Amino acid sequence: MKLYYSPGACSLSPHIALREAGLPFDLVQVDLGTKKTKDGADFTKINPNGYVPALQLGDNDVLTEGPAIVQYIADQKPDSGLFPKAGGKDRYHAQETLNFITTELHKTIGSLFSKDMPDAYKPVVQKKAMARLAHVDGRLASKPFLLGDKFSVADGYLFTVAGWGQHVGLDISPLKNLSGFMGRVAQRPAVQAALKAEGLGK
Numbered sequence: 001m002k003l004y005y006s007p008g009a010c011s012l013s014p015h016i017a018l019r020e021a022g023l024p025f026d027l028v029q030v031d032l033g034t035k036k037t038k039d040g041a042d043f044t045k046i047n048p049n050g051y052v053p054a055l056q057l058g059d060n061d062v063l064t065e066g067p068a069i070v071q072y073i074a075d076q077k078p079d080s081g082l083f084p085k086a087g088g089k090d091r092y093h094a095q096e097t098l099n100f101i102t103t104e105l106h107k108t109i110g111s112l113f114s115k116d117m118p119d120a121y122k123p124v125v126q127k128k129a130m131a132r133l134a135h136v137d138g139r140l141a142s143k144p145f146l147l148g149d150k151f152s153v154a155d156g157y158l159f160t161v162a163g164w165g166q167h168v169g170l171d172i173s174p175l176k177n178l179s180g181f182m183g184r185v186a187q188r189p190a191v192q193a194a195l196k197a198e199g200l201g202k
């Protein structure tokens with residue numbers, strides 16, 4: 001497998017998932033400005049939308065969209081506990097969580113990086129993002145990870161997008177459960193390895 005990524009972008013979520021699952025993979029860096037891969041290939045031939053993450057599964061098979069990619073990765077190691085197995089209610093609740101992260105957090109917090117966002121609109125988006133993060137903080141009051149006692153691919157996704165907050169004027173320090181979660185996830189060897197490989201490690 002080949003993961004197309006950009007340092008610190010939402011592709012960090014499947015990158016963490018691949019390392020947590022212990023699967024072999026190659027990393028290919030993409031310049032999101034020029035839409036070229038590090039080795040000069042046209043990334044829009046790989047993902048016509050021109051965004052990361054994209055996971056090359058075989059010569060002619062590329063999977064895109066972060067929530068689908070992390071489920072695929074977890075399903076390669078069904079006993080890893082990285083995502084509930086198909087068939088039970090837990091699976092749907094886990095998908096509910098991924099959908100919440102992608103629509104309510106990823107796209108909301110991610111939009112604050114846009115240079116095209118009018119300054120007057122930023123506080124509106126920041127307020128909405130903080131309300132959603134407060135909801136997550138509440139969920140983490142009674143359990144260490146989003147789905148319970150065990151780390152799942154949803155946690156790697158939350159860690160990735162909540163980590164952007166500090167760069168876009170969101171102060172999560174009053175959200176004690178979420179802050180604790182961020183610290184806990186950051187300590188995980190797979191997460192540290194992913195950050196280091198993306199040039200973000202300490």
Ligand SMILES: N[C@@H](CCC(=O)N[C@@H](CS)C(=O)NCC(=O)O)C(=O)O
Pocket residue numbers: 009010011032049050051052053064065066067102110
């Ligand atoms: N719907 C996609 C969105 C992915 C996305 O927003 N990727 C960003 C980085 S976090 C990107 O590559 N942006 C560059 C662009 O849209 O041109 C997903 O969930 O995977």
